[in-house]
Amino acid sequence: MKKALWTTLCLLIATLFFAGCSRFLEEKSDLKLTTPETLEDNQAILDRISDVLTNFALSGMSSSDDFYLTDADYAGLGYDEDKRLYTWQPDYVSTNQAIGNDWLYCYRAIFIANSVMYNIETYNIPNADNVRGQALVILAARYLDAAQTWCAAYKESTADQALGLPLRLDPDMNTPSIRSTLRETYAQIIRDLKEAIPLLPPKQVAVSRPSKAAALAYLARVYLVMGDYENSLNYSLQALEIQNTLMDFNTLNINDSYPIKDLNAEVILRASMRTSGPSRGATAKVPQSLYATYSPNDLRKAVFFRVNADQTILFRGNYTGNLSGKLVGLAVDEVYLMAAECYARSGNTTEAMTYLNALLQTRWKTGTYAPMTATNSQEALAVILNERRKELLFRGLRWMDLKRYNRDGANIVLTRTVLGQTYTLQPNDLRYAIAIPEDIVELSGIKQNPR
């Protein structure tokens, strides 16, 4: 009896620890946790679009002439940084990290895309072309957006001296951040997109995943910004080969609060802008002068705008179907306008006007649109740029356009009057490269933009 008990006890303890132990500890502590070793895991990371394809930079739009604030709404802006941004101050135009700013979300997405590429390599994940291609497009989209915000306009002659972005090529957080040159930044964007093109299918299951069409359209946008119209045209046409459907605005219900719906036929990539500060809620008002440029038969006048009781005008034509989270990704209308502009700039007036008319045909009341004509390419370009202004407002493109137009001599002076005081921003002013958040300069030691 005694012996038996003793033996049992010893056996019990021994079994516990020498046999069962390692297997006992192999059980997963939480089924929802995993190491990102499979293709599905990495696709799941990229499909969480709130991490990678939302919160694109807002600072450019806040600085542009897409909207204005009433004095009361300006006074009601909670953060002084937002007020300073609105009046083009040279510094303290970004709230700090704890409150959130454009830099934070931009580089957060870059980190995630880099991590996915790192995982594919580290875990040797097979058949990962599509996922890798998506990550590359996200990187390029983010860098391109950031370059329009924090870098000067791209100029071939100064691209080796001008400050570019810190380019983070892997997810290691111990690598210090250093600003590249502007040429290196654009070269990286082009390299990523070109690498992505053969990896991606023409279209994805949803426009929340970057497709080949998105990569091509982004290349068209990059080359447009750089002033390389030949390449821009080339990639615009390639993108349109995959996706060229335009919405007929006659089919939209203008009684809906937001007649344009999320994921509509024109969207190529559903990437959206951060909502905060000046553009939050119903404060961003459309200038009367801009509203007045739409003809009464132009359906965009009704679809895009809402006139308040006090005659102020709000924009409601956002391609994500809501008031907030403006679409800054890609849509077919932009690609049509890029093709038209590039044709005009290369002297092909006929093709330029064909693309423009194809787009505008869908924007006017049925039967009212008379196709526009131009006698020469200069005239065509002027018409096209005017229509670009009217089609692509609140799409995160105006700041980029102002920079490149002024670089090419358009001489556009921006003016804002706040509480009786007038502020102006001269063409090619250093402040077109918005100040990098002060805490980032402090934490990383990177160079601030020249003021």
Next chain:
Amino acid sequence: MKQILILTLIGAGALCWAQQNVTGQIADQRDGKPLRGVTIATKNSVVLATSDAQGRFSFATSDPAPEIVITKKGYSVHRITLALPLAEPLQILLSESVMDIEEISLSTGYQKLPKERNTGAFSSVKKDQIEKQVGTGIIERIANTANGVTIERGISGEPQLMVRGISTINGPKAPLIVVDDFPYEGSINNINPNIVESVTVLKDAAASSIWGARAANGVIVITTKKGKAGMQAEFMATTTLTDKPNLNNIPAMSSSDFIEVERELFKRDFYASEINSPSHPVLSPVVDLLQQEKTGMISADELENRLNYLKTVDAKEQFRKYMYQPAENRQYFLNLNGGSSQHTWIASLGYDDNTGNLGETYQRTTARLQNRWKASDRFSMVFGGQFTDSESASGKTGFGNIVMKYATAVPYMQFADANGNPLTVAKTYNQRYKESLNNGGLLDWNYYPLTNWKYDRAESRLQEIILNSGITYRILNGLEAEVKYQYQRQQADDLNDHGKNSYYARNYVNSFAQIAEDESIRFVVPKGGIRDYYESLTEVNNLRGQLNYNKTWGRHLVSALAGSEMREAKTDSKSQRYYGVDENNLNTGAVDYVNPYPMLVTGFEEYIQKSESIGGRNTRFVSLFANGAYTFDHKYTVSGSIRRDASNLFGLRTNDQWNPFWSAGAAWEVAKENFFPAGFLGSLKLRGSYGFNGNIDPAMVAVSTIAYDGDYSVYTGSATARFDNYYNPKLRWETSGMLNAGLDFATDNNRLTGSVDYFRKKGKDLFGPQLLDYTTGIGYMLTNIAETEGSGFDVHLNGLLINSGLKWQSVLNFSTFKDKVVNYYLQDPMANQFIGNGSNVPISGIAGRPVYSIFAYRWGGLNPETGDPIGYLNGEQSQDYNAITGTGTKAEELEYFGSAIPTVYGSSINTFTYQNFSLDVAIAYKLGYFFRRSSIHYSKLYDSWVGHKDFEVRWQKPGDENVTDVPSNTFNSNNNRDFFYNGSSVLVEKGDHIRLQYITLNYRLDTASLFANSKSMQEVNLFFNVTNPGILWRANKKGIDPDYQFGTNTVRTPAAFTIGLRTQF
């Protein structure tokens, strides 16, 4: 017998007739040396005498055959019945106890340790100290009385139980709670305080290292009552009443000030965008009236009348009148125990029925049965179980919980009219717009807070079963084997029932209503209630095998244990939501989660909320442990302990799974030395210990991990996941060491006992959140950031100060804790990181300063012309708030005040006994720390309706800067100006205060005179208790209670009054 008792109480020897003197001498059986400090008492624990240095004692009695009980710590209890008169003085020999150490031992959860032989720092609370307090939970009762334990409220809004301050920066700060043998996994409120026999707090490494990594913050071991031979019963009943809270401590802005601010903002068109917004956000009642007047819907006179009326409305009054009620808690408890020398059992039944200040209810039923069976000399067994069932249900809506916009309401909110009828309160959307939509087809869209709580209810039920068993087998003399097993099952069921009449359900249904052009309405969310269910089931299995060895030979004494343990805690949970619930027949409706629908008011396309989710967690641990002590000659003890743990925590490399812990200690009984002078001190022991542990945070792993969100993307229909942890190749283990030196003493007559401990903790490579260059994509990361040091004293004194007709027993707990950062690995910490948001105190990383410190921006007063606050930039006065609150201020330029955690704390409990009355008065104090008080934040006032009564004393005209520090109201939002003012030194206050914790008056009924058969009723006590009557003294002059200063809606609980009855028969 009874006469003796009474006589002794009145004052022995004062009135003596028919008394006999008893004298005697007590010695140690082992060596015949006389024993001093031995207590001679009646069987009812009335102390008759204490032996002197020669072991001699004497007392007088009138009982011809008294039964006396002779006790001394570390010795077996001796009971004899005398036959008086005695022929010669008594000669009593006491034997030292090895096994029978129940009453004088400390429990670590692995072993019972004679106090005498321990080398570590323990403090203990006995059941009488616990029973003198009232309340549903055990935690407050421990914190009120145990040494070195406090409830910290300075760092965040959440009260935090702490043993000896903080030991970690990032890890959990709560001590491990052990009930009997195993860590307690469930809600600690399930423990009925009446089942507690004693509580031992393990404070230093020697005491707690047996518990491994989880002991880093100290261990609190709760030992429950055990069965005793012989039938005994105990019954207790209490009723506690608490008045309505008076809401006066809430620093709310006055209605008239608030309305004036709104008027001015309206005049400045501040609300124009909101009024015109296509999303129709909610407007305050005043803005709505102003707009009505502007559009000609009401006249200017009517506007004035209505505004003047609203200025007289105080929402706090409405809450007091219609929401709050006196609270009533009732507690009943019955305990039975009995058995023979072979088998003992204890059974108890407890019932708590609480109704809170808002009419919310809580019922708890606890039942418990424990058996001990001694089958033979060698074999014994314990088995038993415990069942707890608690149910709670929500009540009315408390202050701050009626929300109109974001998280707030206006101070003139009115939800009941003069006759107590419900009024509509604007919520979610513009009230006027809501009304314009109501064409008859929609549900009533109004919010009636006065009655809404009836239809929107939360209920939860928690059921817990604990089954435990253990067998002990004595293999050889001194060697025994033990196997213990415990199973715990806790099931939680929560229901949020938004009934069909609740605002939540009506609003949700209406918001998704689709109105077609012909005005027909389609409800995509079906009409009816919305119910959210949450269920979770936790099962914990603990298995422990252990060998104990206790052996005495000659002057040597060895006590050791070694064993291993496995533990598994498994939780499965799921949540569900039902729409269109008809409470009459429990029909539910179907909804479309896949497609977005335009919301009726805003036009935004949104998805119907899906709340189905399932979760599964399973944590497993394996541990090996050993612990030993050797004592020589009853004077010198050395001890050591070692433990390793492994777990399945995800992502850990196998090598990192085994964490080593060790400790070593020594003790010396100085008073037992021959050279020690006889006289004042009866016992004196010196102790010292050191322990070391290493820790890798389970959240910090060797690989990057991701966590699935549990839902599919609405775009792609595929799973989505986020990063959960980031691989950091530079990570090192966190290590910490703790040194303790202490002494225990008792005077010769045991009237004054006490202990003094000094401890020092050193933490290296501690984990903390590092603010990274967020170009890396990571804002904060857990990494090794600091080296810290903490030290302090724990003093415990227990004295019988007066021992005559009036007895005065006093317990004093005095603790100090000072910590500082010795080394901080990060470069250039940013100043605004140390200010924190609101009253939360962030971790500070400045060498020489405590981990939680109060820092503030230097204050330069108010600008005499504008009333703007003035700060400092590069040593010069400045109003550049962006630079001051941004990168313009370096951390070292901030003004440093001191620790945010009390550096001195403790309690004093005084018991006065006179005849049948006893009075307990408990006082707690917290000293040597600072807090940041709240004040007006103008941007939040304009935008979110968060007011503050400091507004009344704001700067308004030149000269005001001499009498106030509250900046002017500019009607121009500027968060950085507000952030600077709220983080400036002018708002920092001393936290020091002394609080009256509780008072208990107990009357012991003279049972002999009440009942003819006094044998049946042994003891009847009636008591009256007041808990938390308030602050006695505070250092701040603003009348702020530093324990209740968080947030603007913290309602201070009023004092609770209790009457109770406790009997034994």
